[in-house]
Amino acid sequence: LPTVFKWEGGGKEVYIGGSFNNWKAKIPLVKSQNDFYTIVDLPEGEHEYKFYIDGNWVKDPNEPTKSNNIGSENNVVKVRNTDFEVFEALAIDSRTDSSGSPPGEYSQVIPVKQTGVKISGPPFLPPQLLQIILNKDTPAHCEPSLLPEPNHVMLNHLYALSIKDGVMVLSATHRFRKKYVTTLLYKPI
Structure with a gap:
């Protein structure tokens, strides 16, 4: 399942490694303005990871962490198939009111043309x-x-x-x- 990893802490060269590849390979992140990103296909489950920034292994303080069996602390991500179900996401979106219409009463009745009201004309060109x-x-x-x-x-x-x-x-x-x-x-x- 495609999983996005983001590093906001700066650096020149940023990589990621984790339990999803047995900590063997460092995957490079791509710089976009001030942040670094990558997308990794992960199997469903819980995965530990760390960022490798300019030669040092670093955990992201803004993401959840977990202590491992050798005493170090790593970030953790939980990947679930249900996070990728489109119909469930659409149902959640349809439950929220995102119409953006101002409150008030609406109808199909055409308003009566007002006489004696001066019309200013079409809007000005931007x-x-x-x-x-x-x-x-x-x-x-x-x-x-x-x-x-x-x-x-x-x-x-x-x-x-x-x-x-x-x-x-x-x-x-x-x-x-x-x-x-x-x-x-x-x-x-």
Whole structure:
């Protein structure tokens, strides 16, 4: 069963060893920002483990511990099949109220249109979407067919430039891995 191990105590090189592999091999943890992680497939049961940080065996003070028969203290993890049962987890989730709806009364009745009330109009466009890359000038030393890298909020939106010389220009920018592709459509009006 896949079990996640996490070390938050710093260090340069972090490994893990335990009773699950008879303490023979040290499994490396991968650094992610300030913490270290690894996923180990463990059989069901109770397993003792310790972290090997920069040449020293260390137990995690935030996790449960157990004394072994030679007098040292190790962390312990209990792996159960029931922890991985999807339907039970879904049932537990459905018992909690996570609707996020504010309290109050709801109905299917359409409200009566109010007369004499001034409607302010549609909401304003968020300021991030006003930075259209098609309207920006490229620096003189750059290839004119290359556009600057777009902001992440500009992706997957359809932009329409104002009509000039009887031509409407539509654009959309999409990302594929580290590449950005901007598609332009020219429509004569």
